Amino acid sequence: MISRLRASFSSILSTEQGRTRLATTFYSTLFAEHPEFRSLFPAALDQQKHRLFQALEFVIDNLEDQDRVLGFLAQLGRDHRKYGVEGRHYSASARALLVAVQDSFIRAIWTPSLTTAWSELIELLLHTMADAADNDDLPAAWGATVVGHQRLLDDLAVVRLEADSPIPYAAGQYLSVQIPQRPRLWRYLSAAIPTNPYGQIEFHVRRVSGGWVSPAIVNETQVGDRWLLSSPLGGLEVDRAGGRDVLMIGSGTGIAPLRAQVMDMAMKAENPRVHLFVGGKYPCDLYDIETLWQLSLSNPWLTVVPVSEENENPWWHAVPVPDEPPGLHRRLQGRLGQVVARFGSWADRQIQISGSPAMIKTTVYALQSGGTPPELIRHDPLV
Structure with a gap:
């Protein structure tokens, strides 16, 4: 059948x-x-x-x-x-x-x-x-108030909210959100921090050209706005019982569910080794790399590998490219999937990929061409 x-x-x-x-x-x-x-x-x-x-x-x-x-x-x-x-x-x-x-x-x-x-x-x-x-006995949706809106790039914002009550999502999951500027239009966003008893949650949003919701989030969201958040979805998680180490590959705001998981793991006593490849077209697209470096410095099981297609920032983002702290992996240049595949088949890892549909497709192809068994690769279908 x-x-x-x-x-x-x-x-x-x-x-x-x-x-x-x-x-x-x-x-x-x-x-x-x-x-x-x-x-x-x-x-x-x-x-x-x-x-x-x-x-x-x-x-x-x-x-x-x-x-x-x-x-x-x-x-x-x-x-x-x-x-x-x-x-x-x-x-x-x-x-x-x-x-x-x-x-x-x-x-x-x-x-x-x-x-x-x-x-x-x-x-x-x-x-x-x-x-x-x-x-299901959980609410159909949770109300939440915007408590922070930070524009990190012209087309990228970090939005922090406090829900009226804690939302029981797992690190790595995503939620459907509705904003007051676009009523009745729901969009899926990945939580960038683990759940906590205070109902705090963070989203990283990149403006999509021609989109209905993401431009409003990046350009128009204000502190005090009331959002609706729906039930958590997604299956990205680290199998701690399986004994395998972990490979995570994230591009752009696709790092959010991976970031939430390594933050959650940092609160545990023992963890598998994690190689986290973070990619973007320009170095400035690695907008949260310093947070990930800090996590790596305090958690020896975590290795962060920055990757950018271009070696310098574009002229419209004339900000110096930060140097990695001593002892951490230097930034590599190239297309993310191809760079990761150069390291081998990763056949001994559990693998997560998060990013745009095109990035996921090309990365999966590069890994499988390098000998990675497809059954080891996980990515969410709707985000």
């Missing part, structure tokens, strides 16, 4: 028309049959369509790892409560999703066995999400 699902989904992936048609058909069918559902979603569905496809792609790619898939779907079901989605809404969505998949596929080779395979998969998806939504 898995091979049939993957082959059919690959045929949808192979064309832009197929990718666009799947999400468009799903929402148009769902709203035609259940017009009352439309009010649960934002007016612009571009991000919703993109997330739907990402979620399906993650599930299809990881069908052999049932625990990982079920955990991801349960998180997604709890997260969707922020829209007012309940368990009953999922059963009503099953037919729309099957119609969307079939409509996006090459009709001439759609078979009854594919109908069975996709029907069973959709039943698993929606039942798991519905069960998680109906049986």
Whole structure:
């Protein structure tokens, strides 16, 4: 069944028309049959369509790892409560999703066995999400107040908040946020510090050209703003029982979930060795390198390796490039994935990658080309 699902989904992936048609058909069918559902979603569905496809792609790619898939779907079901989605809404969505998949596929080779395979998969998806939504006793969302907004680069800001009550997320997870400047538009952001009993949380946000939410966070956020934060998601974590050391690779604000984990590990007595590669186009893109150096100086199990594609900052950011403290790894030059792959296959490590989709894709390719077993590599599907 898995091979049939993957082959059919690959045929949808192979064309832009197929990718666009799947999400468009799903929402148009769902709203035609259940017009009352439309009010649960934002007016612009571009991000919703993109997330739907990402979620399906993650599930299809990881069908052999049932625990990982079920955990991801349960998180997604709890997260969707922020829209007012309940368990009953999922059963009503099953037919729309099957119609969307079939409509996006090459009709001439759609078979009854594919109908069975996709029907069973959709039943698993929606039942798991519905069960998680109906049986979670945590709030659907937490209120939080902005207590700090620091512009580190022209297009990058660090935002610090205090939630009304502690949010039970694990270091390495991400949360969905809604800001007052963009009501009803939710975006996923990774927490850059571990959870604490005071409800404090920190996000690193880079302005995305043409984006709806990130420019408002970077340019318009003010101390005192009230945000909403939804249920934590994600599976980046260090397996302390497995005995393997750790390789972490982060680019830009993708360092946030890795940073949170090493901060959390620094509060423990014993840890596996961690090699943390931090990358960016220019040295200034390594905006938090001095914090990571300080962590490395006080925690001998942590090695921080800075990497930049260019050796000097651009003319519009005329700030001296900091030198690494004595004894720490010097900054390397090159594309992040290729630099990491030069060190070997890392086949003895548990590996985490965090950054833009393009960065993750090229880094995974570089590692696998260098002999890294793909089952050792972890990255989150939605951030």
